[in-house]
Amino acid sequence: MITExxxxxxxSLRYCGGVVGRSxxxxxxxxxxxxxAIHPIVVYGEPVLHRRAEKITEFDDDLVELVKDMHxxxxxxxxxxxxxxxxxxxxxxxxxxxxxxxxxxxxxTFVNPVLIASKVPDTRPDPDDETEGCLSVPSLDFPLKRADxxxxxxxxxxxxPVTLSADGWFxxxxxxxxxxxxxxxxxxxxxxxxxxxxxxxxxxxxxxxPGLSWMPGVDPDPFGH
Ligand SMILES: [Zn+2]
Numbered sequence: 001m002i003t004e005x006x007x008x009x010x011x012s013l014r015y016c017g018g019v020v021g022r023s024x025x026x027x028x029x030x031x032x033x034x035x036x037a038i039h040p041i042v043v044y045g046e047p048v049l050h051r052r053a054e055k056i057t058e059f060d061d062d063l064v065e066l067v068k069d070m071h072x073x074x075x076x077x078x079x080x081x082x083x084x085x086x087x088x089x090x091x092x093x094x095x096x097x098x099x100x101x102x103x104x105x106x107x108x109t110f111v112n113p114v115l116i117a118s119k120v121p122d123t124r125p126d127p128d129d130e131t132e133g134c135l136s137v138p139s140l141d142f143p144l145k146r147a148d149x150x151x152x153x154x155x156x157x158x159x160x161p162v163t164l165s166a167d168g169w170f171x172x173x174x175x176x177x178x179x180x181x182x183x184x185x186x187x188x189x190x191x192x193x194x195x196x197x198x199x200x201x202x203x204x205x206x207x208x209x210p211g212l213s214w215m216p217g218v219d220p221d222p223f224g225h
Contacts, residue, residue: 043212059159076216078225083180113154117147138222
């Protein structure tokens with residue numbers, strides 16, 4: 001039996017039974033209890049989002065745990081990618097879970113990634129086709145031109161090398177997440193026209209000060225998913 005206190009902890013951390021995998025059922029005494037934490041997502045203005053992330057030097061159990069938490073948080077947020085600074089951890093890690101333009105799902109992790117991109121076209125972004133959003137800039141989206149092709153080299157959480165080449169939508173996700181690790185958010189890259197609109201919205205939402213965050217799975221989904 002679990003106590004009320006334990007139950008309230010479990011309601012705020014997602015519970016995973018050892019055998020059944022992801023589950024929201026209550027723990028049984030025979031289960032291997034693995035608690036995976038969903039972390040609050042910090043919002044534009046929080047200093048950790050605006051500085052370069054530190055490289056990982058130890059591929060240890062703590063890293064494995066952190067990456068698990070990041071995947072849990074990404075799932076709960078209905079996002080397609082999440083970088084460690086977005087949960088307040090200034091480390092060079094991002095996770096992703098999204099379909100590419102060919103309907104193939106990619107779920108994975110990059111630790112200490114290096115991204116090589118093709119040239120960003122010098123044309124205006126198409127608002128219907130090239131609009132981006134960010135979990136750390138809740139409820140807003142803006143058009144942004146991105147490189148069409150990228151290759152990302154890095155490691156997974158066990159330290160094994162990972163290489164991924166992508167184009168289109170998926171290449172956009174890779175650039176967005178990689179940017180987070182440089183301390184850059186997509187709204188920092190907007191062209192003049194969209195930057196003006198962003199500045200207004202930023203003021204209106206108070207996305208210009210530290211201390212704001214939201215809790216995936218608890219607070220209303222800022223993108224209405
Ligand atoms: Zn983002």
